Amino acid sequence: MVRQPLTLGTAGHIDHGKTTLVNALTGVDTDRLPEEKARGISIVLGYAPLSLPSGRRLSVVDVPGHERFVRTMVSGATGIDFYLMTVAADDGVMPQTREHAAVLRALGVDAGVVAVTKSDVLDPEIVLEEVAELLPGVPAVPVSAPTGQGLDALRRMLDVVAATVPQRTTSNAPPVLHIDRVFTIRGAGTVVTGTLRSGDIGRGDVLRLLPADETVRVRGVQVHDEAVARAPAGQRVAVNLTGVHRELVQRGDVLVGEGGELEASAVLDVESEIDLHGRRLHLHHGTREVPARARRLDRGRYRLMLERPLMAAIGDRLVVRSIAPPGTLGGAIVVAAHRFGAPVPRRRPAAQEPQAAPRPARTSSPELDEHALAVEQRFRQAGHEPPLNSEFEPDVLGCLRATGRLVRAGTTLHFHREALAAIETRVRALIEQEGSITLGRLRDDLGTSRKFAQALLEHLDATRVTRRRPDDSRVLRRAARTS
Numbered sequence: 513m514v515r516q517p518l519t520l521g522t523a524g525h526i527d528h529g530k531t532t533l534v535n536a537l538t539g540v541d542t543d544r545l546p547e548e549k550a551r552g553i554s555i556v557l558g559y560a561p562l563s564l565p566s567g568r569r570l571s572v573v574d575v576p577g578h579e580r581f582v583r584t585m586v587s588g589a590t591g592i593d594f595y596l597m598t599v600a601a602d603d604g605v606m607p608q609t610r611e612h613a614a615v616l617r618a619l620g621v622d623a624g625v626v627a628v629t630k631s632d633v634l635d636p637e638i639v640l641e642e643v644a645e646l647l648p649g650v651p652a653v654p655v656s657a658p659t660g661q662g663l664d665a666l667r668r669m670l671d672v673v674a675a676t677v678p679q680r681t682t683s684n685a686p687p688v689l690h691i692d693r694v695f696t697i698r699g700a701g702t703v704v705t706g707t708l709r710s711g712d713i714g715r716g717d718v719l720r721l722l723p724a725d726e727t728v729r730v731r732g733v734q735v736h737d738e739a740v741a742r743a744p745a746g747q748r749v750a751v752n753l754t755g756v757h758r759e760l761v762q763r764g765d766v767l768v769g770e771g772g773e774l775e776a777s778a779v780l781d782v783e784s785e786i787d788l789h790g791r792r793l794h795l796h797h798g799t800r801e802v803p804a805r806a807r808r809l810d811r812g813r814y815r816l817m818l819e820r821p822l823m824a825a826i827g828d829r830l831v832v833r834s835i836a837p838p839g840t841l842g843g844a845i846v847v848a849a850h851r852f853g854a855p856v857p858r859r860r861p862a863a864q865e866p867q868a869a870p871r872p873a874r875t876s877s878p879e880l881d882e883h884a885l886a887v888e889q890r891f892r893q894a895g896h897e898p899p900l901n902s903e904f905e906p907d908v909l910g911c912l913r914a915t916g917r918l919v920r921a922g923t924t925l926h927f928h929r930e931a932l933a934a935i936e937t938r939v940r941a942l943i944e945q946e947g948s949i950t951l952g953r954l955r956d957d958l959g960t961s962r963k964f965a966q967a968l969l970e971h972l973d974a975t976r977v978t979r980r981r982p983d984d985s986r987v988l989r990r991a992a993r994t995s
Contacts, residue, residue, distance in 0.1 A: 517746035521592035591707035595624035618843025686772035687711030690798030714742035723776035764800030
């Protein structure tokens, strides 16, 4: 019987023994950094293979437990199939136990096992009751990593729960890999790692790197340091890439295979049980996090204006966290992803729906009324320093955008198409003369503020005129393709 590869993620409060338990189960110390050794805490994600009694092999992602590293925990929990929560018998359920449980709920990861650690130090009975209250129906096993107590029972319980986990997307689906590490190996080149969400990856495959939209080829694949011909979804993989320099790949980027419709999006429509309206939030998706602003579209449905792109598909889950004070609010499910450059349909909030038959929207007519023409003229005259979106009715901006006269850039600005065309010409000329351009160089050339220069450069990045390099300078994309 072929057993589907699965990924197991740890969770739990700091000093509740996650890394020690993983070491006892797998023989691998996932704390590999000198700073982790010195401080005695996990700081980055750790990885190890775990063989279960049935012969099934799991990829284990060990996450930090400190509250300062919740973002790292979310990145590690994304893409896991089930979890191993640790709760110490001498400490009980603690704040990060609860927040990690909230993250798992937001990601829709319902299957798991609780290990009540340090059960040789104190009777675990009271903590078992706390765990049953926090995670009803989730099996709990008292263990002690130093003595080995309960480890065999824990392995058997992980096997039982693994058998209940739903099957991953079939190999007919395009591969999707959210990158969590990037490094270079002498003689091999660029290597990326992550949990393979769907499909499979093998040597010779041609993939797309998002959001840069660069074409790359797979030189080789490894699963836990072992070379394989093809790696199916549900496990940690390391992918050796050709056709891309290390500096052009970042944590949070995504590899997608042929036939994959994933694109970079600046606007997402989501459903959520949380009231997100008017809030500035941190969104976590895959291995990427971005700030965003939310507004209500309908009851339980919100539009998220992202400050940086996400590569999200319909049905994907987001973890939603507050910025100040930091904390996990809950989750959201993507119901529409609007890619860069595409018009975003406007929907009225339910509370503002007119009771009488609505007047025809301006965007339904090819003609612009006098008010819309006056607004257009104001943007044309403003050039590269346009007014803020908040000064105008959304209907008017939508109408001008639909007719191609205005172009959205970021979440707060529109530029007239003539201004953008002039800026593109100027940027191309500067790069051809000087080899690249920085934000400061464009700001000084235009005699404008950083805000406008940054919005213009990010728009040129999004429309694939320019490409941003690790030092934040830009080069022409066509030049980069031929270099």
